[in-house]
Amino acid sequence: MIRLMNEPTFDLNQGPATTMAANPQTSAAANVRDVTAMVASRKLYSAGFITDIEADKVAPGLSEDVIRLISAKKEEPEWLLNFRLKAYRRWLTMTEPEWAHVDYQKVDYQSISYYSQPKSMKDGPQTLADVDPKLLETYRKLGIPLREQEMLAGVQNVAVDVVFDSVSVGTTFKKKLLEAGVIFCPLSEAVKSHPELVQKYLGSVVPFADNFFAALNTAVFTEGSFVYIPKGVRCPMELSTYFRINERNTGQFERTLIIAAEGSHVSYLEGCTAPQRDENQLHAAVVELVALDDAEIKYSTVQNWYPGDENGKGGIYNFVTKRGDCRGARSKISWTQVETGSAITWKYPSCILRGDDSVGEFYSVALTNHRQQADTGTKMIHIGKRTKSTIVSKGIAAGRGQQSYRGLVRVLESAEGARNYTQCDSLLIGDQCGAHTFPYTEVRNPTATLEHEATTSKIADDQLFYCRARGIGEEEAVSMIVNGFCKDVFKELPMEFAVEAQKLLAVSLEGAVG
Amino acid sequence: MLEINNLHARVEEKEILKGLNLSIKPGEVHAIMGPNGSGKSTLSNVIAGREGYEVTEGSVLFDGKNLLDLEPEIRACEGIFLGFQYPVEIPGVSNMTLLKAAINARRKHQGETEIAPNDFLAWVRDRAKLVKIDPKMLSRGVNEGFSGGEKKRNEILQMLVLQPRLMILDETDSGLDIDALKIVADGINALRGPTRATVLVTHYQRLLDYVQPDYVHVLARGRIVKSGGPELAKELEEKGYGWLEAA
């Protein structure tokens, strides 16, 4: 019996294949000199403001009663409540995984509030026109267009669902999407309007007891987006969900479910921010993607949760389970992620390549600065014949950041002619960070072809000097070199996002030179 | 323009420059020759501000300002250009990106606004023609996969684009075929003028046939041991450096 999907399959008692910690002796002392000054000048996390809004928040703590309360608030059907309770009971028997290369103070699950909604949202979903102006202002500050006319004025063509703490505050362009037959709405709404779809697919990619955090999410998830693209439809615009954690001591447990029916196509973007707070906040999301025959899902993430301060105080724990199921023949799922935020990241967007000739892709840029830690990568499970996967991972560690790539390529007996290409590069900036790679492969079919390339480099002093000798300042030079390093991933992002991602990288790198 | 006085500099605890003097006025072209390892690149790097080169004594003034106090990027913005002996590759960063950032850094330093995208394109394309660099190469990564000669021509292109006032070309002529040498020389001559000065670090007379120097210096054992006119280079080509050892 092969365990197919549990995240803890990574729990192989194996050290890193390559570990490179920068060596303090090799770097010129002159480099270290500027760090202090630059750290001091680091700009504040620009999404770190708090929205002063009255919230209806459930008292901290987790119990069956709390789960029943969440379920009741969302007016959920019986089967969903039972699904939650089943997951909760299993979760109680599970232990938090410790195999990841991250080090953090364990979460006290009884001190978190599992549900928070702005008071003004209490009377259920409203139209965008009714949304609390303070909320609109929040999103305006973050640069998220919530009013359709504002968006139409620009060149963007993106429909947005916005989740504030535990609830969705509105979805734009609903009508235009409906005309195309696309369903794009908050998950809680889909439970009511399309219960058969939700019931059929929810938990079908990430089983309720898949891993500790997925089980927790299943028990308490509060919001997220639901997307259904019908047969043969190319979604007429980019879909996007924007997540924001605002309330103190709340966790965000969103759940996203995307189904692309036969021959359909969708590109989905996800963005995240949170206010700057001293205490850690938990974000444990589950994302499930299902692609049927000839369908294609492109899922892009720009994750900029609050990373904590220079000394590692505060920041989001980002413990996320993302998995795509290429259920149909010739289907394709492509993950692109730019991870610059969060104090701790634990995330492995994966593909189950079940359909013959299906294709899985994972393009990742992960950056850790100051005290951030990231353990991220992917799993490609080849089941169908001639399945193909591509992994391109770019890890950047600066400051005292710790960066691990963890990837599994598993080829089952049935996967005749499977192919994988993995490229995994790490870049170190400064002399107190570390980069590690943990590649795992399990091949049970001799016809499979696997290629693996890995490099670890430091931003070379001579590259930096070359730029400076042309008049380019140190920070700009670093950001330019890092952007060049990430180019293979950025080119996979939708245009508007690629520009954002570059800017984000520049901001996240501030104070990293050394 | 550039006044170097009794310059002592060390690398990794080893003293390389030991009391070097050199004075360069606007409009002049100086050639610096000398045996391998004598400190020519060290001198170039000290002027450009590379880290790891410690000046222990002496001074370097540029337009009367103490150059050694300035960060390398400020020196570049003030008009100093170093053509590298070994230009580095920067994968994924296109030549255009680097050039644009360099131009705009300079403009910002001078209190000007950023260059308009069309002006930038036209400006770079025209200069690329001069050094016979295919515009397609400009969208490739900086020196990424460039041949040795292409890298050197790319240095000259950057110089033409940035229009510095003091050009220090560290063996830009090494490894060039005859045609490329001519192109590089044309590039250098194109910028020759009463407000600019050039330092050519070279091992060969060849380049000096195309770019006539006003002065030729021999750098050995960490200092300028002999200076003269263009004829000195010819003499060196015939006799080598041995006869100077005694000097």
Ligand SMILES: Nc1ncnc2c1ncn2[C@@H]1O[C@H](COP(=O)(O)OP(=O)(O)OP(=O)(O)O)[C@@H](O)[C@H]1O
């Ligand atoms: N980073 C360094 N670490 C140790 N030694 C160095 C370093 N840079 C230069 N040197 C030493 O300093 C001396 C002068 O080197 P430099 O590169 O300035 O010589 P050069 O005159 O340019 O030689 P060439 O004609 O071969 O280019 C050499 O002995 C060299 O080995």
Ligand SMILES: [Mg+2]
């Ligand atoms: Mg040299």
